[in-house]
Amino acid sequence: MSAALHPHTGLPVVAMVGGGQLARMTHQAAVALGQSLRVLAANPQESAALVAADVRYGDHRDLGDLRVLADGATVVTFDHEHVPTEHLRTLVEEGTRVAPGPEALVHAQDKLVLRRALAEAGEPQPAWAEVRSAADVEGFADAHGWPVVLKTPRGGYDGKGVFVVGDAGAAAELLERHGTLLAEQRVAMVRELSAQVARSPFGQVAVWPVVETVQRDGVCAEVYAPAPGLSDELATAAQELAVRIADRLGVAGMLAVELFQTADGVLVNELAMRPHNSGHWSIEGARTSQFEQHLRAVLDYPLGSTEMVAPVVVMANVLGGAAAQEGWSGPALDERIHHLMAHWPDVKLHWYGKTQRPGRKLGHVTALGADLAEVRARALAAARYLADGVVDAAFAFAHDPEH
Amino acid sequence: MSAALHPHTGLPVVAMVGGGQLARMTHQAAVALGQSLRVLAANPQESAALVAADVRYGDHRDLGDLRVLADGATVVTFDHEHVPTEHLRTLVEEGTRVAPGPEALVHAQDKLVLRRALAEAGEPQPAWAEVRSAADVEGFADAHGWPVVLKTPRGGYDGKGVFVVGDAGAAAELLERHGTLLAEQRVAMVRELSAQVARSPFGQVAVWPVVETVQRDGVCAEVYAPAPGLSDELATAAQELAVRIADRLGVAGMLAVELFQTADGVLVNELAMRPHNSGHWSIEGARTSQFEQHLRAVLDYPLGSTEMVAPVVVMANVLGGAAAQEGWSGPALDERIHHLMAHWPDVKLHWYGKTQRPGRKLGHVTALGADLAEVRARALAAARYLADGVVDAAFAFAHDPEH
DSSP, rough: OOOOOOOTOSOOOOOEOSSSHHHHHHHHHHHHHTOOEEEEEEEEEEEETTTTTEEEOOTTOOHHHHHHTTTSSEEEESSSSSOOOOHHHHHTTTTTTSSSSHHHHHHHHHHHHHHHHHHHOOOOOEEEEEEESSHHHHHHHHHOOOOEEOOOOOOTTTTTEEEEEESHHHHHHHHHHHHHHEEEEEOEEEEEEEEEEEOOOOOOOOOOOOEEEEEETTTEEEEEEETTTTTTHHHHHHHHHHHHHHHHHOOEEEEEEEEEEEETTTEEEEESSOGGGGGEEEEEEEHSSSHHHHHHHHHHHHHHOOSSSSSSEEEEEEEEEGGGGGTSSSSSSHHHHHHHHHHOOOEEEOOOOOOOOOEEEEEEEEEEESSSHHHHHHHHHHHHHHHOOOHHHHHSSSOOOOO | OOOOTTTOSBBBOOEEOOHHHHHHHHHHHHHHOOOEEEESSSTTTSTTTTOOSEEEETTTHHHHHHHHHTTTSSEEEEEESSHHHHHHHHHHHHTTOBBOHHHHHHHOOOOOHHHHHHHTTTTOOOOOEESHHHHHHHHHHHHHSEEEEEOOSSOOOTTTTEESSSSSHHHHHHHHHSSSSSEOOOOOSSSEEEEEEETTTHHHHHHHHEEEEEEEETTEEEEESSSSSOHHHHHHHHHHHHHHHHHHOOOOOEEEEEEEEEEEEEEEEEESSSSSSSTTTTTHEEEEEEEHHHHHHHHHHHOOOOOOOSSEEEEEEEEGGGGGTOOOSSSOOHHHHHHHHHTTTOOEEEOOOOOTTTOOOEEEEEESSHHHHHHHHHHHHHHHHHHSOOHHHHTTTTTTOOO
């Protein structure tokens, strides 16, 4: 089957399942390439539906809705991992190009599948086991110690579906509620890293510098590019690991390999096969952003340069804070953006257009420069101001990013 | 009247008259700021209509259509200068915020009005006169020599409405066809420059480095940022001139002051009060692009940093060439983009989604680096390949940008 192109422009139509901020930012990249992203959204208030010209409404778990999305599209891709694998297999059988394909994507959907694949490949990861009973967990703890990390194999994100348990009783309760779980050793880690790679169906790969990610309450809060103080040797090892995984799993599109850095090296935490929060810095910070690169990769276009445009780039997420709470009486969003622009004329804002709720990812800011502490202070203060309506210099320096 | 905000996002709704590439690229900037540009387009195949979520269809010369566009919008702005001034005055009287306002915009719409205003302000410009008869033109030529440049006061762009005449007979013919014309001395110029400034209603201004623009057949072909070899003194003078004009005319939004550089300094050629081809380089080349800055300025937000992100940035337009001609049998557009990406992984593409026709502005490419000749060679070769389907290294070096 030859690829479908837009009847007016003669250029590809990439269809993305999901209407969140990742689709929104992918649309921006598509516009530059002469394309218009087609989005499957649940409702007109979703981030991407607010800005994209070509929106289909439906449910990502409904095969019929997925078929409508795919009709006339060059390729189908994703802004999240929640599409049932069997639907994707059906689409592929019907002749639809899906990138990443279902056999690759399942490794980002199911943590047990991922653990088995990494074990087979001999890649570094925390000790793990599939557990179905409290006795299984106790056996695992005998070998690797308490506490044990229990994870639901599917459906978790941003810390959801991850539990740290200190005894067999707590484990039993979770198993009763969730059935089979993945048990993992709680790793003594130095910090978390992310290695992003894009891979095209042709097999071309492109890696960005390895970044440090800082989580708060299980949610990505900050990203430092490149990871400060990371040795060239370990950075290269992490990049090579990401490339090997992308190749072995046959990824098409963006792959983020989330890593634990330990005293001995790196261990794979989990994968995302789509643009990822750890790569938002690349919009302003690299010649080619992860969003443009994802489009290039799923379309089997040659990949773009991943060179950084500044020595240090810091991305800070804006999570709904004080200003997202009921009864907030401080400056409204539009006014806060006004103040942000006045105070930080070189901080770049990305606002997703969502309803503001505490803890929700509402936007992010990016700062560029040469000195990590200075760049980070700017990004954090700006993000904090948007979230909470206060400028708190102490907050910006509470965490020392130099390890 | 308090400003209208989007009912879901609580953020501004900027309404832009015109659905061309300037609106398309402004939409990209709007997406980052949490907004969705509202566009008045003539048809669904227009550049911006292909990618924007909020499109109204209509005619920019129809007051009713303009009212529909303005309804519920925070501010109305423009991607071209062709809206009748009286309609804008009516909108303002009805309480609509229009930026730039009609009394400023008329200086970008009517070249005679501009010449009078600059004369009053004592700003440098070519010798000029309003001419209604062949005798008027002969009188002008007696003082300033042949040939004389004759311009239609309104409606010209990209070299249209500009005529160089060598005698009174040719002038008489044009006057019969066009009525009153603007006569200008043909200036012995070194090159053309553009000084861009953004100004907010509050009065804040931000200037970018002065750039050199290269025209071919009256159409912008290349832009070098910063203008190579321009003295600091002359660069500052050009920036100050642009700021003075923006202030005096009460511009809100982007202003491009197109300049002739002569042996004695600079002379004002014409103005554009909107994002302008001479500022496309700023998307990748500056911390804040002209498109984001235009939104900030018309919304009276504080302006962003105009710092460059690389020492040298070159923008090359892609005008419809051999590949846009009937019967073209070389690689199709999608294939040419494929090749472009393979050959120049760090050249950034902007494709407007238009029907390809010879001479039409179809897109542009931007290259960044440290050495002008090298950066320019990359940008030109990439643009040429898209336009004509051939790589011609000789072409890239035919014009020496170092003056």
